[in-house]
Amino acid sequence: MKLNSVPPKEGYTWIRQGIWLFKQNPLGFLMLVFLYIFAAQLAVIIPVIGVFAVLLLTPTLSVGFMTACRQAIQKERISPMVYLIALKSGALIRKRILQLGIVYAVLILLLSFVLSLLVDFELLIPLMTSDKPITPEALRQIYLVLFFGAILYIPVAMLMWFSPVLVAWEDMPVAQALFSSFLASWTNKSAFFAYLTIWSVVLIAIPLTVGMIFDAMDLGQAASFIIAPISMAGLTVMHCSFYATWKACFTEDEVIPSA
Template structure:
């Protein structure tokens, strides 16, 4: 495995390759995405623990999604059980390391929300972690919470860099969790311009395209059908973005 440095345009290429991967087997990808989101939703129902429990398994489940993309390219059949590939097919040590990685992810997210308390006195922390209700107090203090949400979004960027490639490096290359996070960070920093382009194009298709669709439908007096169009679009876009993660992995690492 060799870490590569790619030109900025590759950020757009990753998203385009994600679209290509999705079109190769859209039914399988949408099924996996549905199973994944439903599983996360079930775990999140639990009080307090539901705020953290899904995060514990996200690194391992993301390996399963990457494995599905790999198998689609190799024209192999895709079953929903492939989501557990990271936990089933690489031995107990890898399973343990993926759970350690999930624990580190939980700790990172907790630190972000604790950091957000500096901006709103802990409103967002209580809402997201402890399941506080949105009442008149929350509504009356929207500006501090908006500031906390912005701070959280900015603080999440380095966390994303640490964990972007870490799960697949742990599972497929037998690297320890901490080293995998370091290599993930290094890959993202080295290819930061490509990731900026990737983020800009992703934001473009996630915001501008739905906005244009909405304006057109409103002009045609079809506003009541807007949700019927934007919901499938959002689901397909999410699937394409998940597929593009695998494209970025192939783009940043020379896999022998």
Template sequence: MKLNSVAHKEGYTWIRQGIWLFKQNPLGFLMLVFMYVFVAQLAVLVPVIGVFAVLLLTPTLSVGFMTACRQAIQKERIRPTVYLIALQSTPVIRKRILQLGLVYSALILALSFILSMLVDFELLLPLMTGDKPITPEAVREIYLILFFGGLLYVPVAMLMWFSPVLIAWAEMSVPQALFSSAIACWANRGAFFLYIAIWGAILIAIPLTIGSILDALDLGQAASFIIAPLSMAGLTVMHCSFFATWKACFAEKESATLIA
């Protein structure tokens, strides 16, 4: 497994390749993302255990989606059971991918604890209960959560970005996969910065702009019917582009190529 160093502009190319990959099987990819969102929402309804289960299985689901990307390139049918492919692998891979899930759960728990010390969540209760008007202090806390949460999640994302597939496809140990993932992200930080900036504009700025325009036209009720499908499609293309980052950062011994 060879680590590649790419130019900054590759961040934009990854998104183009993600769009191309999505076009190979849009219904299959949309099905997978919808399944994940639906099951995750149901799991969250189960106190503590549900959230832990989602975090624990996140690396497993990541391997499943990346495998679906391979299948789409090879013109194979995408099935919902692709999500289980890591658990159906060898006992060693299954053990390591679940261990990685435990590591991810611990990292998110630590991140949440640190964030709770930086932000006053009590000010956000009006937003969650709807009993009181939203105060300027609550809005300020929201921005602080987004800022500090994003900042704290960067090292977690670097560790987890490639580690699931490095375990499943390169048969690395958990520590080796985490280290290799972080090094790959750091070595290509320019491309990743451009990549994340573009996705931020697509998934955040564009929906907010559309919502503002519809509100100005007194069509606010129609916003959800327009923004929700666009956001789901954008989220799906973003997941497809994860495979493009893998192909660019790690040389693979396979004939499948991406076109952009």
């Protein structure tokens, strides 16, 4: 594999390519994202084990969605079974992709521990279990969770962005895949900054603004009927654009025929 360095404007190009890819099979991609969200919500009902299972299988599911992107480009049918393709790719890849899942679970556990030292979660728990109005201090803690959580997750994201595909498609050992993913993300950090900034506006800022406008008009319940499908489509397009980041940051070495 050859690592590429791309200009910052490539971040916008990745999103455009994600939109194009989504258009190739919108129903298939929406089905995959819906199944993932539905399965994750069911899993987290089971204390501890459910959350660990979701984290463990995240690299496996990532490979599945990236494979679906390949299939859409080749005009092949997308099946939910694509999520299991990494586990069916042989004993070595199956072992490595599950090891990668364990690494991811441990990293998220460490991130959560550090975050608990920075934020008062005891103040936030009552907000999830009651209808009491949000106090200014609770709102401050919410912003701290979002801010510190995003900062702490950046190195985790850099390690995990490409590593599942490098393990499953390029037969890399786990350590090498993690290093290569981090290196590719760092090399193209300007493009990723532009890319993630745009998605933050699309998936967070715009829905919050629309929700505030509807709340001001006393139409808060109606807002969910508008925001939910738009957010679902946006989330699906974002997942499709992951494949564009892969194709831009890595290229396969060309085999030069002998004379």
